[in-house]
Amino acid sequence: MSFKVPSTEIPGYSAIYRNNKYKDGTHGAEFAHITTVHELFQHHLALAPKSEFLGTRKFNPADGSYGAYEWMTTTEVADYVEDFGSGLDHVFAKHVSDSPGASNGQQQSVGVYGVNRAEWLLSEFSIFRSRRYMVGVCDSVGVEYADHVINHSGVNVVICSLDKIPRMLDRFNITPGLRVIISMDRLDCSKANSVTQAFCAETAGVALRKRAKELGITLFDMDEVVEMGRAAPTDAQPPKPEDTGIMSFTSGTTGTQKGIILTHQNLIAASRSYHLSFRLSNTTHLSFISLAHAMDRCSIHMFMYGGVRVGFSVGDRARLIEDMQALQPTVFLAIPLLLNTIYERMVKATTGAGGIKGLISRIAYRSKQKHLASTGELNHKLWDRLVFNKVAAVCGGRIRTIFSGSMALSPEVAHYLRTALSCEVLQGYGQSESVACGLCQSPGDYTAGHIGFPVPGNDIRLRSRPELGYLVNDTPCPRGELMVRAKFTFAEYYKQPEKTLEAMDGEWLATGDIVQINPTGTISFISRAGNHVKINTGMWLSPERLENIYSQHPLVHTLFIHAHGEYNKTVSIVVPSATEFLPWARTVAKLPEASLEKLCAHTAVVQALLQTLVIHAELNGLTIDEKLGAIFIEPTPFREKNCGLCTSTLKLKRREVINYYDEQLQKLFTEVGKI
Template identity: 45%
Template sequence: MFRSFIVPSSEVPGFSAIYRHPSYKDGTHNKQYAEVKTLYDLFTFMVSNNPKKEFLGRRIYYPETNIFGKYEWITTTEASEIINDLGAGLDSIFATYAPEPNETTGQQTIGVFSINRPEWLLTELAAFRSRRYTVGISDVAGVESSEFVINVADTQIVACSMDKIPRMLDRIKLTPRLKVIISMDKLDCSKPSIATQAFSAETTEKLKARAESLGIKLMDLDQVIQIGKANPTEPTEPSPNDLCTICFTSGTTGAQKGAMIAHKNLVHSSRAACLTFKVCDTTYLSFMSLMHIFDRIVIYLQMFNMVRIGFYSGDPTRLLDDMQALRPTFLASVPPVLNRIYDKVAFSTIGAKGVKGLLCRMAYKSKEKRIVSGRGFKHPLWDKIVFDKVAKLFGGEVQLMISGAALLAPEVHTFMRACLSCNILQGYGQTETAGNSMAQDIDDFTTGNCGAPAPGIDIRLRSIPDMGYNVTDSPGPRGELLVRGDNVTVGYYQDPEKTAELMEDDWLVTGDIVRINTDGTISVIERIKNAIRSASTIYLEPGPLEIIYEKHELIDQCFVYGSPRIYKLVAVVVPNSEMFIPWARKITGSPKAQLAELCESKEVAEAMTQELLKLGAQAKVPSPAMIGAVHLEPTPLAQVNSQFYTSTLKLRRHLVNQHYMPIFDKLCDSLDFTTDPKFSLAGKK
C-alpha cells in the first residue's frame, strides 16, 4: 500500500514531486466541516452539537493533606456562559486600560502565563470572542523569557496563575507596558489549587496593595466575569485571517521567534488532524505545555467531535496518578517522556532476569508479531499475564496515542504499542505549520516514519547536494522538507528578515531533512542546523546516533559533538548509575567509590569509550560516527542546566554545545586529529 498521492507532472529540477494524502488528492478537505472557519466557530459548533456534555475537568485539591481527589467538570453549556461573560468583562477591561490595538497586527492581545488548566483554554476562547489573540508566556525557556515575550508582543494585560504574580511584580520595571494582571485563582483563596499553596487571604491583600503601588491593576477572573455580567456586550467574531495566537518557538537553534498563527491556520491544521485520526467522544489528559502548539492542536482537533479534556494536577511527578484518576482514552506525548517510560518498564519486564524475564520476552515477541501483521493490539493471554499491568498505570482505557515533536525510536514505538494495547501514531509539525504537516493513518502499524502528508497539506523535497541529499536518490527522494497549505504561518512577528528566510514562494522551508520511503511514508532524518560535520567531510545526524548509543545499559544520556578537526565524534555521557557504579568500581578497584569520583577516572572514561566503539560496530555505525572520546557527566543534563530543554522536552543543542565547549575542545585535542586504526569502517579492522 502506497500511503501518499504523487501529483502528476509536478517534479521540477532540484525538487521532488508534490505529495498529498491519498484520500484528499485535490489538496483540500473535501468541504468537510466547512462551516468551521475560525476557532470561535469551532467552539460554538461543539456547543451546539454537544450541549450540556462534560467538557473541561480538573482534580479537586485538598491543601490540608496536599492530595488530589476526583475530577470535577464544567459542561459545554457552562463553558459557553463563562466565555460569554468573561469575554464581555475583557471588553470592559481593555476599553479602560488598553484600548488601542497593536500597531503591527491591528488586534488586541492578552498574555496567558500558567501551567495547563481549564482557565487557560477559557481565557483563550474568551479572547477569540472579541477578535483578540493570545500570547503564551513561559519562564522555562530562559532566565528572562517571560519578560522577553511580554515586551516583544507588547502585551499590556496578562492572565496568570497566582504563583506567577509575585515574580511579575518583582520584575515589573522590565515590563513597563504591562498594566493589568488577572489572576486565574480567586484572590481571596476561597478555591485552593496547586498554584495557591504559598498564599492566604492576608498575603494576597498585600499583593493587591503592592500591585496598586506599582501602578498595576490586579484582579481575578471571577471579578472580570462579574464585570461582564454587569456590562454585557455582543461578540465581535474573528475572521479566518485574524490572528488567534502568537506562538513563540522553543528556541532549539537560537533565539525565540514569534510565529503569527491565524485562525485559518489552526482550523486547517486541527481539521486535517481530525480527518486523519477520526477521534470521537474521547477523554483526553492535557499535560503538554499549552504555550506551545502541540497540545493546542490536539485539543482543537478533538473539539470537532466532542472531547472531555481533563487537565493534569500540575505536578509532573503525579502524572500517572492523574491518568489513573481520569482514565483517558486519548493521549499525546513526546519521545523523551516515552523513552523514560520505556527504560523503566522494559528493564522490569523484557530486561528482567530469570523466569519473569523469559516470560515477558515471550509475551513481547508474540504480541510484536501480532501488531506488525495487522491482527490487532490485544492478545487474549499475554495481556492478562503481562501487559494489562502496564496499561493500568495509564488508566487502562487508552485507545490511541499521538507522539510528536521529535523522533521516536522504532523499538520504543512497538514496545509502547504492545504495553498499552493500542495504536501509537507518529506525526510531524512545526509551530510555523500550526503543529501539523503529516501523520500516520489510524491503520498504519509501521515504525520509523511520520506517515503521509495530512489532508489538505502539500509537501515536497528539495535537494541539498552539499550534504549529499538529493531528490533523485534511490530507493526514495531525500532532501529538505517544504510545506504548503492553509496551515502555514503568516510569518514571524516584527521580523521580516526571518519571515523572508522562512518562505520560498508559497512553500514553507522547514529546515528538516527527510526521506520518502518506498511505501509513501516520510521519515525525518535530522534538522539541517543540527547536522555534524567531521574531518571526513561527511555530515552526520546526531539525534539517531544518540538513540543508538543510549541503548547501552551503562548509559542514560548521550550527547555527541563533532568537529572538522577530528575524524570521529566525542560525547558527553550521563551514566545509568545503577548499572554503571558496580561496573566502574571493578575497573578502578575502588569498591566504595561514588558516582562523581568514578566519572572523574580516566580509566573509566577510556573503558566507556571502548564500550561505545563496540556498540557502534555492532550497530554498523559508519566510521566517522564512532565515538573517539567521552566525558562522563554524573548529573542529568536537565539538572546541569534546566534551559537545555524546552517545555516540550526538545534539546537545545546550541546551549549544550556552548556549555561543554571547553571540554569538547580538550577531547578533540586528545584524539590528535587522527583516525582510529581499529575501525576504518564500521566493525571492520
C-alpha cells in the same frame, strides 16, 4: 501511501506528494462550515452540551494530595466564556483604551502565563470571543523568556497564575508596557490549590494589589472579571478566518525565540487535517505539554471535532503517572524522552525482570508480537490477562492511541509500547510554523522508524541540499530538505519580515529538516539541516542523526554529540540510563556499592561505555567518522540542570549545551586530537 502528483518535478526539487485519500490537495467539504476556533467551540458545544469538558484534580491543602477530577460541562464553559469575555471587554475599554492599536481597529492581544490548567482554555475561548488573540508564555523556560515574549509581542494584559505575579512586578522595569494583570487564582486565596498555598489574603489580596498600584498596574483575579461581565454583558465580536488567533513562539533551539503569527485559518486547517486523519470521538485527553506551544493546543482542537474531555495535569512531572491513573485517558500525547522513561520502567518490571516473572514476560511479549504481525489485532486474550493488563493499568488502563512528536522515537520503544499497552503508537511531524501539523502515521500502521504520510490538505516536496550531500535524485530514496505547502503554514514572524522571507521558498515553507521518501511512500526524518557539521576529513556529519542512533542503546538515557571542523572525530556528553547503567557500571568498576556520580567519573567505566557505544555504532552501519572518539558521562539529566539547556518540549538547545559544557568538550577534543 503517499500520492505522487504526476509531472510535478522541477530541477532541484522532487515531485509533490499528498495524502492518498485527498489527492486534490484539499480537505474536501467535510467540516467546511468551521472556519475559526470560536466556531469550533460552538460546534463542540452543540455536539456535547452537557458532557464533561474541562477537568481539574481536587487539591487537599491539609496534606498536599490530589483527589479525583472535578469537571466543568461544555455548557458551563460556554457560560463562563460569555461572562469572562464580556469582562475582558470592560477591562480593555477602561484600562487599555489608549494603547497602540486600540482605537484604529487592530486586534488586541492578551498574554496567558502559567502551567496547563482549565483557566488556559477558558481564557483562550474568551479571548477569541471578542476578536482578540492570545500570546502564550511558556511556564517552564525561565523569566528571561517570559520578558522577551511580553515585550516582543507588546501585550498590555496578562492572565497568569498567582505565583507569577510577584516576579512580574519585580521585573516591571523590563516589561514597561504591561497595564493589567489578571490572576487565575482568587486573590483572597479562598479557593485552595497548590499555587495559593504559598500565599494568604494579606500577601496576595492586599500586598500584591498595593504594590501593583504603586507601579501603575491594575490587578484583578478572573472571578472579578467574570463578575464585571455578568453585571454588564457585551456583544460578542467573533473573529474572521484571516484574523490572528495565536502568537506562538519558537522553542529557541537555534537562537532567540521568534513570534509566530497563526491565524484562525491556520489553526482550523491543522486541527481539521488531523481530525480527518484519525477521526477520534469521545476522547479523554491529559493535557501536560505546554499550551504555550502548538502541539497540545492543536491536539485539543482536533479532539473537539468528535467530542473531548480535557483533564489537566497537576503540573508536576513526578505525578504524571498519578494523573493518568486518576483520569484514565484514551489518548496520550507525549515526546520521546518521556516515552523512553516510561518504557525503561515498564521493561524493568516485565521483560527485563529476573526469575520466572521475567521469563513469562518475555514469552508473552514475543508471542503477542507474532500475534499482532499475523492478525493485526492489538489485543491478546491470554497474555493481556496474565501480563499486559497490569502494565496498561499503570497508565490508566484505557489508552488506545499514543501520539509521539518533537523528536524521533526509537522503533524498539514504539514496538514495546504498542505491544504492552495494546494501543496504536503513531509518530508525527510538525513545526510551530505549521501548528505542529504536517505528517503522521495512519491508524493501523504498526511499523516504526518513520513519521508517516502527508496529512489531508498538505502538499510536500523535497529540495536538494547538495552542499550537505542530500539530493532529490538520490537512490534508492530521494533525500533533501522538506518543503510544506498548506493552509496551516504560518502567516509571518511578528515584526521580523526578513526572517519570514528566509523561512519561505515562494509559497512553500522551508522547514530546515532533512528527510527521505521511502519506497513505501512513508517519510523518514534524518536531521536538522542547520545542525550539520563539516569535519576535517571533509565529511558532513549530522550530530542530531547520530544522537538518535546512539540513544537507542539501553545504557543511554540521552546524549549530546558535538563535532568541530578542526577535528575528525565526534565527542559526546552522555547521560546514562540509571536503571541499566548502575548495575553494569558497578560490575565494570568492581565497586558493588558505588554511587552513580562516582561511577560516571570512573576511568574504566568511561572507557567501557565508549567501547560499547562504538560497537553499537558498527552494528548500526555508522562510518568511521561517525564513531565517537571520546565521551564525558553526566549523571544529571539535561532537563534537571535548571539552566536553560532544554526547550519546554525537552529538545536540547545546542548552543546553550555547547556553552555549558565548554570545558568538558574542549578536553574531549584534545583527547581525540586533530588527526
